[in-house]
Amino acid sequence: MVTPVKNIIFDLGGVLINLDYQLTRKAFENLGVANFNDLYTQHHANPLFEQLEVGAIEPEAFYEALRETTGLTLTNRQIETAWNAMLLDFPVERLHWLSQIKNKYNIYLFSNTNAIHYNAFIHIYEQVAPQLGLDINFEHFFTTAYYSHTLGQRKPEVAAFEAVIRDANLDPAQTLFIDDTLLNIEGAQKAGLQTIFLSGGVTVLDLGL
Numbered sequence: 001m002v003t004p005v006k007n008i009i010f011d012l013g014g015v016l017i018n019l020d021y022q023l024t025r026k027a028f029e030n031l032g033v034a035n036f037n038d039l040y041t042q043h044h045a046n047p048l049f050e051q052l053e054v055g056a057i058e059p060e061a062f063y064e065a066l067r068e069t070t071g072l073t074l075t076n077r078q079i080e081t082a083w084n085a086m087l088l089d090f091p092v093e094r095l096h097w098l099s100q101i102k103n104k105y106n107i108y109l110f111s112n113t114n115a116i117h118y119n120a121f122i123h124i125y126e127q128v129a130p131q132l133g134l135d136i137n138f139e140h141f142f143t144t145a146y147y148s149h150t151l152g153q154r155k156p157e158v159a160a161f162e163a164v165i166r167d168a169n170l171d172p173a174q175t176l177f178i179d180d181t182l183l184n185i186e187g188a189q190k191a192g193l194q195t196i197f198l199s200g201g202v203t204v205l206d207l208g209l
Contacts, residue, residue: 007175012111014180018088027082033070052114055149059116084120098141109145110164112154144168156187
């Protein structure tokens with residue numbers, strides 16, 4: 001028997017905001033980084049990118065380390081622009097849906113992200129929020145928003161999920177986690193959470209929550 005859901009934890013990229021990882025790969029290739037997929041994909045990050053995602057290094061140190069790793073003389077701005085290329089848009093219907101769903105559940109966000117992407121997606125949201133009559137503060141949707149670079153831990157580590165559960169004082173059995181990356185789903189399940197894996201073009205709008 002499945003325990004009724006009282007809380008939902010959403011992933012961000014690919015769930016609430018559209019992403020295209022290939023745009024970042026192409027942007028770095030255009031800068032001369034021939035092996036970018038060896039450094040970062042949706043399913044894999046080398047230690048440099050993992051350090052950025054858990055806040056172990058600041059953006060400036062990341063830019064310098066990436067220059068050293070690639071052997072290329074790139075500006076901070078070039079790296080930032082290429083790195084942010086994957087971030088697309090917040091579909092209007094998902095934002096309106098979030099506004100409604102938070103009246104039915106306690107909702108949270110848990111994203112593997114970094115300071116560079118955080119600033120970029122907050123800016124993307126702030127550009128559309130006033131037109132939609134939404135609060136300019138993106139985090140108003142959530143009881144609490146958790147980001148790997150401020151939490152100091154990242155998915156799919158079970159300890160990362162446990163840190164969120166503990167901080168939010170959640171009962172895992174009553175909490176649903178939604179993500180579009182299978183490894184993250186498996187980590188959440190090990191932490192005792194109910195899960196939904198979004199794949200094959202399915203979006204949160206199709207879930208009937």
